[in-house]
Amino acid sequence: MFGRIRALLVKELLAAARDPRARFILIGPPVIQLLVFAFAATLEVKNVHIAVLNQDWGGASRELVERFAGAPTFTEFVVLKSEAELRAALDTERVIMVVRIAGDFSRDIAAGRPAEVEILLDGRRSNAAQIVAGYAQAIVDRFNADLMTTTRAPPQKSALVVRSWFNPNFDSLWNTVPALVAILTALIGLIVTALSIARERELGTFEQLLVSPLQPTEILIGKTVPAMLIGMAEGTVIIAVGVFVLGVPFSGSLGWLYAGMLFYIAAIVGVGLFISSYAQTQQQAILGAFVFMVPAITLSGFATPIANMPRWLQTATAADPIRYFLVISKGVFLKDMGAALVLDNIWPMAIIAAVTLTAATLMFRRRL
Amino acid sequence: MTAPAVEFEKLVKRFGAGRPAIADLSATIPYGQVTGLVGPDGAGKTTLMRLAAGLMLPSSGRIAVCGFDTRTAAAAIHRVVGYMPQRFGLYEDLTVAENLDLYADLRDVVGPGRRRGFDQLLDFSGLAPFTGRLAGRLSGGMKQKLGLACALVGTPKLLLLDEPSVGVDPISRRELWRMIYQLVAQGIAVIWSTAYLDEAERCAAVLLLSEGRLLYAGAPADLTRTMAKRSYRVCGIGSERRRLLTDALRLPEVTDGVIEGSAVRLVLVEGAIPPAPAALGYPRARLESTAPRFEDAVVARLGGARKDESRLGAKRAVPRTSGPVVEAQDLTKRFGAFTAVDHIDFAIRQGEIFGLLGANGAGKSTTFKMLCGLLKPSAGSARVAGHDLYRQAAAARSRLGYMAQKFSLYGDLSVAQNLGFFAGAYGLGSGQRRAAIERMVGVFDLKPYLETNAGLLPLGYRQRLALACAVMHEPAVLFLDEPTSGIDPLTRREFWAHINAMVGRGVTVLVTTHFMDEAEYCDRIALIDAGNVIAQGSPDELKALAATQDQALPTLEEAFIALIVRQRARQQGHDRAAA
Numbered sequence: 008m009f010g011r012i013r014a015l016l017v018k019e020l021l022a023a024a025r026d027p028r029a030r031f032i033l034i035g036p037p038v039i040q041l042l043v044f045a046f047a048a049t050l051e052v053k054n055v056h057i058a059v060l061n062q063d064w065g066g067a068s069r070e071l072v073e074r075f076a077g078a079p080t081f082t083e084f085v086v087l088k089s090e091a092e093l094r095a096a097l098d099t100e101r102v103i104m105v106v107r108i109a110g111d112f113s114r115d116i117a118a119g120r121p122a123e124v125e126i127l128l129d130g131r132r133s134n135a136a137q138i139v140a141g142y143a144q145a146i147v148d149r150f151n152a153d154l155m156t157t158t159r160a161p162p163q164k165s166a167l168v169v170r171s172w173f174n175p176n177f178d179s180l181w182n183t184v185p186a187l188v189a190i191l192t193a194l195i196g197l198i199v200t201a202l203s204i205a206r207e208r209e210l211g212t213f214e215q216l217l218v219s220p221l222q223p224t225e226i227l228i229g230k231t232v233p234a235m236l237i238g239m240a241e242g243t244v245i246i247a248v249g250v251f252v253l254g255v256p257f258s259g260s261l262g263w264l265y266a267g268m269l270f271y272i273a274a275i276v277g278v279g280l281f282i283s284s285y286a287q288t289q290q291q292a293i294l295g296a297f298v299f300m301v302p303a304i305t306l307s308g309f310a311t312p313i314a315n316m317p318r319w320l321q322t323a324t325a326a327d328p329i330r331y332f333l334v335i336s337k338g339v340f341l342k343d344m345g346a347a348l349v350l351d352n353i354w355p356m357a358i359i360a361a362v363t364l365t366a367a368t369l370m371f372r373r374r375l
Numbered sequence: 376m377t378a379p380a381v382e383f384e385k386l387v388k389r390f391g392a393g394r395p396a397i398a399d400l401s402a403t404i405p406y407g408q409v410t411g412l413v414g415p416d417g418a419g420k421t422t423l424m425r426l427a428a429g430l431m432l433p434s435s436g437r438i439a440v441c442g443f444d445t446r447t448a449a450a451a452i453h454r455v456v457g458y459m460p461q462r463f464g465l466y467e468d469l470t471v472a473e474n475l476d477l478y479a480d481l482r483d484v485v486g487p488g489r490r491r492g493f494d495q496l497l498d499f500s501g502l503a504p505f506t507g508r509l510a511g512r513l514s515g516g517m518k519q520k521l522g523l524a525c526a527l528v529g530t531p532k533l534l535l536l537d538e539p540s541v542g543v544d545p546i547s548r549r550e551l552w553r554m555i556y557q558l559v560a561q562g563i564a565v566i567w568s569t570a571y572l573d574e575a576e577r578c579a580a581v582l583l584l585s586e587g588r589l590l591y592a593g594a595p596a597d598l599t600r601t602m603a604k605r606s607y608r609v610c611g612i613g614s615e616r617r618r619l620l621t622d623a624l625r626l627p628e629v630t631d632g633v634i635e636g637s638a639v640r641l642v643l644v645e646g647a648i649p650p651a652p653a654a655l656g657y658p659r660a661r662l663e664s665t666a667p668r669f670e671d672a673v674v675a676r677l678g679g680a681r682k683d684e685s686r687l688g689a690k691r692a693v694p695r696t697s698g699p700v701v702e703a704q705d706l707t708k709r710f711g712a713f714t715a716v717d718h719i720d721f722a723i724r725q726g727e728i729f730g731l732l733g734a735n736g737a738g739k740s741t742t743f744k745m746l747c748g749l750l751k752p753s754a755g756s757a758r759v760a761g762h763d764l765y766r767q768a769a770a771a772r773s774r775l776g777y778m779a780q781k782f783s784l785y786g787d788l789s790v791a792q793n794l795g796f797f798a799g800a801y802g803l804g805s806g807q808r809r810a811a812i813e814r815m816v817g818v819f820d821l822k823p824y825l826e827t828n829a830g831l832l833p834l835g836y837r838q839r840l841a842l843a844c845a846v847m848h849e850p851a852v853l854f855l856d857e858p859t860s861g862i863d864p865l866t867r868r869e870f871w872a873h874i875n876a877m878v879g880r881g882v883t884v885l886v887t888t889h890f891m892d893e894a895e896y897c898d899r900i901a902l903i904d905a906g907n908v909i910a911q912g913s914p915d916e917l918k919a920l921a922a923t924q925d926q927a928l929p930t931l932e933e934a935f936i937a938l939i940v941r942q943r944a945r946q947q948g949h950d951r952a953a954a
Contacts, residue, residue, distance in 0.1 A: 014799020018785065018792070025828070026787040215783035215844075218747050218854070219800045220773040375751075 011221055015229025023199070023237060032198065033237065037191045041245060044183050045253055055139055058085035058102040060093050065113020067154075071124065074146050075106055081142075093127070103129045104139050116154070181256070184249035185340040186309050189332045191245055192268065193275045193303070196238030197296050200279025203230050204371075205292035223372055230283075231276050231364070238272040239265070249340075259339030263349045267335035270356040274328035277363025284371040303329050328359045378442050379403040380533045380564030381427055386436035388422055388587075395434070396422045398587040404566060406532070408559055411578030411595070412568035415677060415863035416834040418584035420568040421461070424535045427566065428458040441532050454482070457531035459522050461538050461861075467511030471502055471521055474510050475528060482529040496524040499554060514735035516547025523554060534558065534565045540574060541861040542780075544734040544889050545932050546939060552577065570863045571890060572670035573932075583673060590676055595669045602642070602667035602675065607649055609639040611661045614898075617875040621684055622656050624872075630679035631671065633868065634875075635895045636914035636931070642671045644679075670864060670892075680868045685876035686818040693725070693851050693881035698761070700725045700852055700883040701746060705755030708741050715741040717906035718755065723899075725851075728874070728884040730897035734939060738906040740856070743887050747777055747854045760851045773801060776850035780857035782841040786830025790821055790840055793829050794847065801848035815843040835866045842873060846882075853877065855886040859893060871896055891931040902938055909942045 023029050059072050076084045085102060087093050096102045107125040115122035126143050128136040207213035216226055246264075249255045282295035304310075306320070307329035313321055324330050331352040338344030381404035388397040397419045404410045412420045425431050426438055429445040429452040438445045441455045465474055475496065479489055497503040500520040505513070510521060519539055526534060536555075540548045559565055567578060575581050576595050583591040583598075591598055612619050620632050620639045628647035633640050643649060652660040674680060699722035708716040716738045723729040733739035744750040746757045748764040748771065757764045762771035784793050794815060798808040816822055819839040824832060829840055838859075846853065853874070859867040874896070878884055888894055895914050902910040902917065910917055914931050921934035921941075929937060 010804065011800055011802050014796050017799070018788065018796040021792055022785060022787055025789075029787075210786070211779055211781040211783040212785060213783075214749055214779060215777060216800070217749055218772055218775065218777040219797070220769045220802055221800055222769060 012225050012229050012232075015221070015226065016233055019203070019229060019233035020236070023233070033195060033241065037195060037241060037245065038248070040191060041184075041187055041248060044187050045180055054082050055080055055104075055135075055142075056083040056085070056102045057081045057104045057106065057139070058087050058093070058096045059106045059108070060087040060090070061108045062110045063108050063112040063114075064110075065117070067113040067116040067122075068108045071108065071147075071150050072106075074150055075143075078142065078146060097127060097129055100129065100131075103132060103136055104143065106143065180253055181341060182337070184245075184253055184255045185336040186333055188242055188245050188249065188336045188340075189271070189307070189329055190304060190309060192238050192242040192272065193329055193332075194300060195241040196234055196272045196275045197279045197282075197300060198293070199237050200230065200234040200276045201282045201286070201292040201296040202289055203234065204280070204283035205286045205289045208286075209288055217375065223375065224368070227280065227368055227371060230280060231273075234276045234279065235269070235272050238276070239268060242268050242272075255340065257340055259341075259343040261339075263344070263346065264335065264339045267332055267339075267349060267353055267356070270353050270360055271328055271332040271335075273360035274356050274363055277360055277365075277367050280367035281363060281370050284367060284374050303327050306330065307333050309333060325355065326359065328356050331356050378439070380406045380441060381566070382437075382439040383423075383427075384437040384439075386423075386426070386438060387434045388419075388426060388431070389434045394586060396587050397426070397433075399436075400584075400587070400589050401436075402582055402589060402592050404533075404564055405580075406564045407562045408579035409555060409565045409567050409577070411575040411581035412566055412584065413570075413572060413575045413581055413673065414584035414590075415865055416570075417586065418863075419587040420584060421537055422587075423582075423584070424458070424460075424537050424566065424568060427533070428456050428535055429453060430458075454529070455532045456535060457526035457529070457533070458535045459526040459537065459539060461541070465510045465518060465522055465525070468509060470507050470509055471497075471513070472506040474521060474525055478525040478528045484529045492528065492530070496527055499557070500524045501550065514547075515542045516544055516550070516735045519543050519547065519551060520554070523551065527558070532563060534563055536565065536567045538568055538570065538861055540569060540571065542735075542857070542889065544737075545891065545935050546734050548574075548889075549936065570861050571892075572668070572673050572864060573892065575673075576669040581669075583676065585677055595672075598672045598676070599667050599669045602672045604664065605643045605645065605647075605675075606665050606667040606671050607641045607643070608635065608663045608665045609641060609652075609655065609657075609660050610637070610663060611659055612637075612639065612657050615657060617879055619655055619657055619660070621872070621875065621879075623650070624680060624682055625684070626650055626654065631674045631868075632680065633892065633895070634871075636918070640665070640671075642667075642675060642679075644675075674864055674868075677865060680865065681872070685873045687846070687873050687876040693849075695881065696725055696760075699723055699758075700727075700760055701729070701885055702758040703742070703746060703755070704758075706742065706745055706752050706757055707754040708738075708745060708750060709753045714906055716745070716752075719901075719903070719906075719908055721901050721908065721911065723883055723885060725883050726878055726881050727898045728878055728886065728896055730894050730900040731885065731887045731903060732889075732894055732900055732935060733903035737904045739887055739903045742903065743854065743856060743885070746885065747775060748772055773848065774851045776845040776848070776853045778841050778845040778853070778855050778858055780860040782837050784829040784837065784841055784844065787828055789826050789828055790832070791825045793840060793844060794821075797844040798847055803848060811847045811849075815847050819843050834862070835869065838862065838866060838870060842870065846877065850882070852883045852885065855884065857888055858886065860889070867893070891935065894931055894935075902935065904939050904942055905946070910938050 023033065057075065059075060061068055061072055075081065085096060087096060093105050097105060105127040107127060109123060112122050124147060126140060128140055130136060204213065207216065250257050278299055279296065283292050286292035286295055306324045306327045313324050334352050335344065335349055338348060383400050383402045386397055386400040387395055389395040412423065414420055426433055427440055429440065429449040432446055440452045443451045445452060466477065469477065475493055484492065497506065500523065502517065502521055502524065510518065513521060523539065539551060543551065555565055569575055578595060580593060581595050582589060609619060616634055616637065616639050620634055623629050623639065623641055624632050628643050628650060629641050630644045631642035649662050652658050652662060701723040703719050703721050706716055706719045719742055731739050731743055741750060745752045748768060751765060759771045760774040764771045788796065794812045798811050803811055816825065821840065821843065824836055829837065832840065859870055874884060886897065894900060897914060899911065899913055900917055901908045910920055917938065918929050918931060918934045921929050921937040926933065
């Protein structure tokens, strides 16, 4: 029995390694996706264009405008002359923010009265606008603080100090790379298994397997184990690129990460085998893989927090293995997540894996 | 004088370096007749078709199709040529009518003529009752007819058919020919490529290709005539025909030999004196001169059958067992309300070649699949080497070898890796495995190809590798599902030499086929129609069963058709009486 399974394992791994198209699918897209996600799907706002409409002629307003103009985040700085120009600049999306300083700004400051700076944002780009507003707030706060020291005015009684833990600079790579470890590993594990049986059906080799003494269970083991090995290898490559090329810190235990990954890939491989047992052709298998993958990613909390979803949908995410491994991956990468917390996320995946692998076995036997 | 339909002039086609696929070929294809295109695998038949269809351009030389040069008037050629490739592009998820519609749209067939053309094509192909059926649900023969109908949309002047009869049963094949004869009567030119020479014999002219060169062009009968007094039948040899064939092929005066029921057909080299029965080792055998066939002539032209004996016979014999080796008892398979196989019984003795024959959709493949464990019977039992295929599946399967028509090999794995995998899948231990692989490499001469990917092997070697993978674990029973479908005569002879050698040492063989020269190798045949065995016996017994006053000596193909037609008529009579 072990000899037969070993023959299957060797064959599966050889088939993946020798088929130039399979080799490309395993290596090309994940690397491309890693780079695309790492550099394109960033949540930081860079290359921001802003404008200023300064209706005040005093020194204080000039000082503030200087500070906006000098901020490195804002790559283009437009000086507007009228309300009409202001409206046009926002309308045409030439700028995302306009800073308007009213005519009595310098006078108010000189008199020690509260002075107002108005910020107009392009609400159509709400995410970016919020972040830009944050930048603007920081500049104004700094201006305020400096003003107080120079005028020796009494300092504010309390100041809010924001400090981000785990990712002190809000570096988005630190966030995306651990998530990509989860998503790309799942994608490859799923595609490899979804194609495996369907391809043999198309080639006619499946019948050849079925007439051999190989038992259905042995065939399934022979399909599961290589897919898991390939998935783990894929995960390893992404971790290595993330840490050594993209410079994401790794602060937790590699052992726990792999422990989580093992159950995670088992759950995904179960889904893949289920699809592959059901599909008649490789085309159907690929479609089936996407039917699973797209909602699974959406529900995982990768792009939007699960807490923001309606309650019934939050319940549905409990069945999504990506959700749990996403927590483990981010936790182990960024904060040395504790064993208890890791285990909290492993047992649901173990249950999911048991369910999907059983379903795959049943489907496989039914379709014999 | 009108121009010919196709004119090949000093045609050369090269793919990369090395031997050209078509080398300096000049020939003409006239209107109003079927021109056969024959030759071994790799001869360039498909390349020639694709060149004539304007799908690729010659490296040098010229092709004129219906007066148009393929280099300059490809668009005009597409309008006058109907091309049916080996795997015709039917859309399996569309119905018969939708497929026809699609091809009509693609060929810009519009207006009132379209409806009329459809009606004619449907009537002509016999598909009129099935217009609403999905193409994927048609039987193999009906698919080919629909493919032909689609190729005929827009009434082409030249019809190119690339192996249209592969996977088609004799009855459907006969209907396909009837359709083609009607077309040529209307003046269409047809090019029909085939690996089957009995089919080529029906063509008005043939082009015989080998390695891209034209060996012969002309009427098949003219080539056959050159073989006069070289074909003999050896009769009266009882059950020794397989050994006699092997021995006879060793003689220098014999160039080719095949089994024909209980006799052996031998073809002598030119000018040779027929060997005495004693020289064949069977003093009681009778040698009868017989009329040559086109196949005799072609094989002789191609250099004769391989003379070296199969080394599979030298292996140790399968231990003798009493009782049947393969047994079907009350075997039944129902798909919903439809009974595909209806209480079939037969038993195959050790060392027999047993053929399962039947039209497409008769239940032959379903029976075959139940006997090798690919389908679970609804009722009844299937036993192999004494083991029930469902109760003792692993034990039964370890005793059977299986080879399907598609050569189910892993194309991206090398020859050595394929052998290694199948040795492992059959649970051979590492020592045994090495010995088995070494033996197979020796028997099938695979050494030069060990590191080659299986998908890149020449067809003959691919077939050898498939057989090697199927017999490596020394099975007691070999299941062959249309094993030489679409394979050229020389490769087919080599394949059967290996099978005969194995049978000689006690292996039992179950084979399905649509080709009657293959069925002639069988000891016994079960003819299946509508899920029942309608006749069982040796090829000669079936021929005798079908013999009538008009036709005292039917061929096996004629017998096949006659028996099925007779059975269907009887069944209709019963149905009418019951109604």
